[in-house]
Amino acid sequence: MDIMTDYKPQLTITRRWAIMLTALILFLPDIKISAQAVLDIPGEETADIGLYIKDLKADTIVFSSHANENHVPASITKSLTSASAMTLLGEKFRFRTDVELRGKKSRGDSTFYGAIVIKASGDPTLDSRHFDNNGGFCDSIVAALTRLSIDSIVGTIQVEAKMPEQGQVETWEIEDTPWPYGAGIYGLNYKDNTMKVYPATGKSVPHSPNLEIVKSYGRGSSLSRGIGSSVLTVRGTKKKFRNSSWVVHTTMPDPASSLIHELTEKMEQAGIKINNKAIEYTSRRPIHLYTRLSPPLYETLRSLMERSDNMFAEGILRAFAPGETRQKAIERQLKLWQSRNIDTKYTNILDGSGLSRGDNFSPLFIGNILEWMSRSEYANDYISLYPRAGVNGTVKSFAKDTRFKGRLAIKSGSMNRVQCYAGYILDEQDAPTHVVVMMCNKFSCSRATLRKGLIDWLERYIPGGMDIIDDTEDILDE
Numbered sequence: 089m090d091i092m093t094d095y096k097p098q099l100t101i102t103r104r105w106a107i108m109l110t111a112l113i114l115f116l117p118d119i120k121i122s123a124q125a126v127l128d129i130p131g132e133e134t135a136d137i138g139l140y141i142k143d144l145k146a147d148t149i150v151f152s153s154h155a156n157e158n159h160v161p162a163s164i165t166k167s168l169t170s171a172s173a174m175t176l177l178g179e180k181f182r183f184r185t186d187v188e189l190r191g192k193k194s195r196g197d198s199t200f201y202g203a204i205v206i207k208a209s210g211d212p213t214l215d216s217r218h219f220d221n222n223g224g225f226c227d228s229i230v231a232a233l234t235r236l237s238i239d240s241i242v243g244t245i246q247v248e249a250k251m252p253e254q255g256q257v258e259t260w261e262i263e264d265t266p267w268p269y270g271a272g273i274y275g276l277n278y279k280d281n282t283m284k285v286y287p288a289t290g291k292s293v294p295h296s297p298n299l300e301i302v303k304s305y306g307r308g309s310s311l312s313r314g315i316g317s318s319v320l321t322v323r324g325t326k327k328k329f330r331n332s333s334w335v336v337h338t339t340m341p342d343p344a345s346s347l348i349h350e351l352t353e354k355m356e357q358a359g360i361k362i363n364n365k366a367i368e369y370t371s372r373r374p375i376h377l378y379t380r381l382s383p384p385l386y387e388t389l390r391s392l393m394e395r396s397d398n399m400f401a402e403g404i405l406r407a408f409a410p411g412e413t414r415q416k417a418i419e420r421q422l423k424l425w426q427s428r429n430i431d432t433k434y435t436n437i438l439d440g441s442g443l444s445r446g447d448n449f450s451p452l453f454i455g456n457i458l459e460w461m462s463r464s465e466y467a468n469d470y471i472s473l474y475p476r477a478g479v480n481g482t483v484k485s486f487a488k489d490t491r492f493k494g495r496l497a498i499k500s501g502s503m504n505r506v507q508c509y510a511g512y513i514l515d516e517q518d519a520p521t522h523v524v525v526m527m528c529n530k531f532s533c534s535r536a537t538l539r540k541g542l543i544d545w546l547e548r549y550i551p552g553g554m555d556i557i558d559d560t561e562d563i564l565d566e
Contacts, residue, residue: 126153127541131532138527140451141549144462144520151549155455158434158448159527162501163396163482164510165442168449169405170389170473171457172421174466176408183211183382183407185276187229188374189236191243199240202369204229204362204377206347208249208276209410212403213382215279218391225278225380226347226354232377233360241362243369245351247344249275250411256315256339257402257414259444266311266320270443271339273402278343278350281399287322288332294346303329311338318342386469393473393499394481398441405440414439430456442501451525454510458523462512471497471520474511483509487543491552498524505530507538513550522550 125132126139138159141150173181191202208214215225233241256265256272264270271281284293290301296318304323312321318341328334340346355362382388392400409417417440422432435453438444461470475481478493482500486509487493497520498511506529513522526542533541 127538127545129531129533129537129541132541135531136529137531138451138525139545140455140523140525142455142459142523144459144522150522152452155452155525156450158436158450159508159529160445160503160506161442161447161449161454161510161527162503162506162508163398163442164454164499164501164508164525164527165437165440165447166393166396166401166501167454167474167499167510168421168437168457169401169440170393171461171466171470172408172424173385173389173404174461174470175424176420177385177404179385179469181385181407183209183213183403185209185211185214185225185380187232187377187379189377190371190374191369192372193236193238193375198237199242200236200238201242201367203243203366204241204245204351205374206245206247206276208247208344210249210251210273210275210277210403210406211380211382212273212277212280212397212400213388214277214380217280218395218397219383219387222383226351228378228380229351230354230358230360233355234358236375236377239360241355241360242365242367243362244364244366245348245362247276247348249344251275251406252412253414257439257444258315259438259446260315261443261445262314263312264443265315266313266338268337268339269398271399272315273399273406274343276344276347277399277403278340278347281340281343282337283340283346284335285320285322285338286332286335287324288329288334294340295349296340296342297345297349298342305329309336311336313339313341316341386473389473394475396482396500398443401441402439425457428460430460443503445503451510451527455523455525458510458512458525462520462523467520471512471514471518474499486539487546490543490547492543492546492550496524502535505532507531507535509542524550 136159138154138157140152140155143150186207188205189200189202190205191200193200213219213222215223254274256270260270268282279294283296287301292299298318300319302319302321304321305326306323307325310323313319320338322336352362388400405417408420418437426432436446436448438446461467474497475483476494477483477486477496477498478488483498487496495514497514498509501508509526511524512520513524515521528538531538
């Protein structure tokens, strides 16, 4: 009897714990354990995975797992930047770069005394190789000088550009800064702010007057350059450094100086001398020489999204608050979405491109923005910015041999142990039927395995079914 008396309370406690555990499992289905095996990938239990699908026509959430949790978004941040631009800048927006003469030119004299002044506005597309008929900025200035019968300038070439915090974003990884995808944004940008460098000779194209090349001998090849530094360290073998044709592609430390150097050369080739020495001159009404407008906003955003251009994205972001800090531009962007009843409280945005690992937002946040855009006056233009899975852009190989080919308008974002996608499922008339957001951080399987898991997941939750061939993993490897 004593034994039974002591034992009954133990049974009661055990039952209570069982009931509490069952209740926890039933009423909290979105705890971390619920996300395990959703994608059925190795190491899924230690990864941070947020998934979200919304049926736009039914206005119902089809699937949501950890959709309220913040993740590193990488380049799907560009979806936010582009959506904001359509309202904050407007479809008629173009960057403007004006060139004028300040000083004096005596009547009958072919010499101008003063300065050529380039008034820059942060245009990231100036002489960009990604647009046809967008080159020849320096040639156009030379042609304008020739029309004015000027064959000599006593003075300098100056750049006026009001932009604080120029160059690479301080929160970017230092390993990214020397590579073309890590080009920073400046008040004046030129030729995508990238150049070719020939380490054996030190030659750079376009020429970078302040560039200092440090040779580091060793196996393999690598580049390093600090944020804001003009010192580029190139690592390579002695044999490579003896090869005058060896070329590396890197970022410009000072695009304005490269443009000034090239303009000076073009002028001299056309027989226009310039001594590049500052002089005092009486201020007169400036003489307009030339105006360069960027491509229309839609074309700039289309190029940005399809190629995932970080520098273009930073230029668009800074246009939200001209002449002010990056933080002011970000604040203006977030206020826009707050005014549209989208919660930004726990969203952390540090740049416009997503190259910063400090960027954090949730699948629900970007999903809500995509949904808002799909129901707005900007819907057709905005959705058409997205590359099509299996067809073009950075998702050309994603879902290539599935029913989603061409029907998944989606932006990808990737960096080390980060793979994200955000976009739309389209019907046969290219109308959006679903918003889809997939954010995967800290995964340990191969990227190809993860992508296959994501496509299998889409197959289960997007109506219609699809066929995946046996060598999917090779197909999905971008």
